[in-house]
Amino acid sequence: MRAFAIAFALCVLCAGLSFADTVPGHFFFNLNNGACTLDCSGGGWTPGQEFDPSLTDPSSGAYTSTFFCPNCFTLDPDIELDLGDASAPFDPSNAFFAGSNGGGFGSAIGADYFNNTAHTFTNVFLKILDFVPGEEYHCTLGAGFGADVSCGFKVDSVDSTILDVGFFNVDIPPAAVPEPASLPMISLMLVGVGSLMRRKVRSRS
Numbered sequence: 001m002r003a004f005a006i007a008f009a010l011c012v013l014c015a016g017l018s019f020a021d022t023v024p025g026h027f028f029f030n031l032n033n034g035a036c037t038l039d040c041s042g043g044g045w046t047p048g049q050e051f052d053p054s055l056t057d058p059s060s061g062a063y064t065s066t067f068f069c070p071n072c073f074t075l076d077p078d079i080e081l082d083l084g085d086a087s088a089p090f091d092p093s094n095a096f097f098a099g100s101n102g103g104g105f106g107s108a109i110g111a112d113y114f115n116n117t118a119h120t121f122t123n124v125f126l127k128i129l130d131f132v133p134g135e136e137y138h139c140t141l142g143a144g145f146g147a148d149v150s151c152g153f154k155v156d157s158v159d160s161t162i163l164d165v166g167f168f169n170v171d172i173p174p175a176a177v178p179e180p181a182s183l184p185m186i187s188l189m190l191v192g193v194g195s196l197m198r199r200k201v202r203s204r205s
Contacts, residue, residue: 033103
C-alpha cells in the first residue's frame, strides 16, 4: 500500500511538472479584466455568454482595432488570447462559456485548446453570441506571440446579434503528441513506478 501511495504521488508530481510551462501549439482564452490569470472579479461578460471558436472568418466585413464601441455606456468586456499548456483538441464545435462572474480563463471555462492538425493556425476567430451592443469590447494578445499580431471586432454580417472577434498572424504550430516537454517527466514517472513495483515484489519473496 505504501509503495502504491508513493507511486501515485510521483505520478501527480510528474504530471504537474510536465505542464508547468507553455507548450508549442497550445493556447487558451482569458475573459478576465486586465487578462488576470486568476478568478479575479470577473471580466464584464454576461454570465454564461457563449463563444464559438473557428479557424475561418465567420462573416464578411472589416474588423476594427483592439476595441469596439457601437454605443458605449460601460467600459467592460475584455478577452485575451494566450499561449498555454495542457489543452483539449481544437474543435470548432466545442463552444466555451463565461463563468458565473462574467469572467474565467482556460480549462476553468473550457477555453483551452491545442492545434491538433498538421497545419499552423495563422488566424483564430470567435463568434460571441447575443452580445450587448451598448458595451465597449477589448481584445489583446498575451506574451509569446510575434510583433505583427493583432485582433479586432465586427458585428457579424449574417446575424447582428453576434459579435465576431479575430486574432491575426498568431502562427500557432501543430502540437506534438505526446508533447516534447512532457517526455522526460513521463520517462521519470515510468522508471519510478517500475522501481517501486520491483521493490514490492522482492519484499514478498
